[in-house]
Amino acid sequence: MSLSDLGSYLAIVGKENPKHYVPSFASRSCAIQDALIAEDTVKSEFYWDGSQDGLNWIRFLSIFSDRVSIVTRPQPIRRQFWDIFQNVDLEQVDIPPFIADIEAQFGVGARRAYLSFQPKEIHEAVSIIAPLMERGFALLRPEPLLLVPSSTTGMTIDGFEFWGAPLRSHREGTALVTEIESPSHSDCFQVTIPFFDGISISALAQLLEDENDSLVRARAAIRKSLRQASKDGLTLSQYIRDELNPEMSLLNQKLVRLRRYQMFSALSIVPATLVLTRSNSFNWWQLVPQGFHLVSNALAQPSDLRESPYHFWWRLQRARR
Numbered sequence: 001m002s003l004s005d006l007g008s009y010l011a012i013v014g015k016e017n018p019k020h021y022v023p024s025f026a027s028r029s030c031a032i033q034d035a036l037i038a039e040d041t042v043k044s045e046f047y048w049d050g051s052q053d054g055l056n057w058i059r060f061l062s063i064f065s066d067r068v069s070i071v072t073r074p075q076p077i078r079r080q081f082w083d084i085f086q087n088v089d090l091e092q093v094d095i096p097p098f099i100a101d102i103e104a105q106f107g108v109g110a111r112r113a114y115l116s117f118q119p120k121e122i123h124e125a126v127s128i129i130a131p132l133m134e135r136g137f138a139l140l141r142p143e144p145l146l147l148v149p150s151s152t153t154g155m156t157i158d159g160f161e162f163w164g165a166p167l168r169s170h171r172e173g174t175a176l177v178t179e180i181e182s183p184s185h186s187d188c189f190q191v192t193i194p195f196f197d198g199i200s201i202s203a204l205a206q207l208l209e210d211e212n213d214s215l216v217r218a219r220a221a222i223r224k225s226l227r228q229a230s231k232d233g234l235t236l237s238q239y240i241r242d243e244l245n246p247e248m249s250l251l252n253q254k255l256v257r258l259r260r261y262q263m264f265s266a267l268s269i270v271p272a273t274l275v276l277t278r279s280n281s282f283n284w285w286q287l288v289p290q291g292f293h294l295v296s297n298a299l300a301q302p303s304d305l306r307e308s309p310y311h312f313w314w315r316l317q318r319a320r321r
Contacts, residue, residue: 001028001031001035002035002136003032003035003036003039003067003136003139004134004135004136006028006031006032006035006136006139007132007133007134007135007136007138007139008133008134009024009028010024010025010028010126010133010139010140011126011130011133011134014122014123014125014126014127014130014140015123015126015127015130018119018120018122018123018126019119021116021119021122021126021140021142022082022114022116022122022142023082025114025141025142026082026114026142032139036067036069039066039067041065041066041067042064042065042066042067043065043066043067043068043069044061044064044065044067044068044069045068045069045071046058046061046068046069046070046071047073047143048070048071048072048073048125049073049074049075049078050072050074050075050078050117050121050124050125055128055201056189056193056196056197057189058070058129058132058138058201059196059197059199059201059204060185060188060189060192060193060196061185062132062137062138062204062205062208063192063196063204063208063215063218063219063316064185064188064219066137067136067137067138067139068132068137068138068139069138069139069141070129070138070139070140070141071141071142071143072115072116072125072140072141072142072143073143074115074116074117074118074121078117078118078121079115079116079117079118080115080116080117080118080119081113081114081115081145082113082114082115082116082142113144113145114142114143114144114145115142115143115144115145116142116143122140125140126140128201129201130201131201131202131204131205131206132201132204132205134205135205135208135209137205137208183223183226183227183230187226187236188222188223188226190236191222191226191236191239191240192222192313194240194317195313195316195317195320196316196320197320198320199316199319199320203319204316204319207312207315207316207319211311211312211315214306214311214312215312217309217311217312218309218310218311218312218313220309221309221310221313222313225239225243225244226239229242229243244310247308247310247313247314248310248313248314248317250308251305251308251310251311251314252314254305255305258305
């Protein structure tokens with residue numbers, strides 16, 4: 001199954017039967033890892049507590065990477081342990097040193113489990129990000145844990161006799177390598193947030209699907225111009241004012257010219273032609289094609305908009321309206 005197929009299935013489970021989301025994810029975790037590892041794409045990871053504050057980072061990472069793993073990191077009152085693995089071969093797990101020492105000293109058994117939202121919060125979270133999951137752009141992942149008896153650690157949580165130490169298996173660690181580039185994600189986030197702040201997840205997912213072929217250019221345009229701005233000593237606010245805003249204005253001007261061209265084409269007439277046909281010294285049937293040709297050349301063509309490396313950001317900005 002592809003990531004979009006897996007994401008679509010899990011989105012349905014999360015919305016219709018959230019109690020089964022984590023077990024459903026666990027039963028398909030190997031297929032998910034294999035699909036992620038096989039892809040030579042930019043992958044990002046974001047720990048989300050389910051709050052609205054994290055949604056802009058999810059929007060941002062969906063634009064700047066091809067796949068986003070949204071790992072559940074709920075607040076204590078909203079979390080639930082899912083102890084579904086039973087005993088596990090610890091040689092296949094990255095064990096924190098202190099747990100390895102406990103294993104050697106007491107011979108206790110450790111188990112793998114998941115930490116995630118409660119079913120109600122799973123339903124709410126999946127309902128929000130489902131458009132991204134259904135297209136394979138994002139996946140909601142419960143956080144894997146290693147559980148050891150509280151008698152050896154002196155800690156308990158929510159009445160459970162086991163305490164979890166966050167970890168990843170080797171497979172999961174390999175699958176979630178995030179591509180780090182300069183400038184930082186933080187700088188890119190700050191300068192691009194005006195473009196996506198508040199856009200609905202469904203509108204963003206549709207735009208990502210429509211403009212998938214231009215995303216690489218869109219990311220590169222921001223990174224390249226930000227690097228140059230840094231060399232020029234510009235602040236982020238100066239960069240927005242001097243680089244991004246003029247690019248958006250230019251594309252808006254091209255759109256206005258394109259709409260005029262389309263209107264004139266539909267009417268098969270242009271103002272310049274009407275002026276010329278008032279003269280008795282010319283044959284009107286010779287001037288109409290010539291006048292139309294001259295004006296149409298001065299107006300924007302549809303390709304003029306897509307040729308700009310900032311075309312995606314411009315469309316994103318307009319989608320917020």
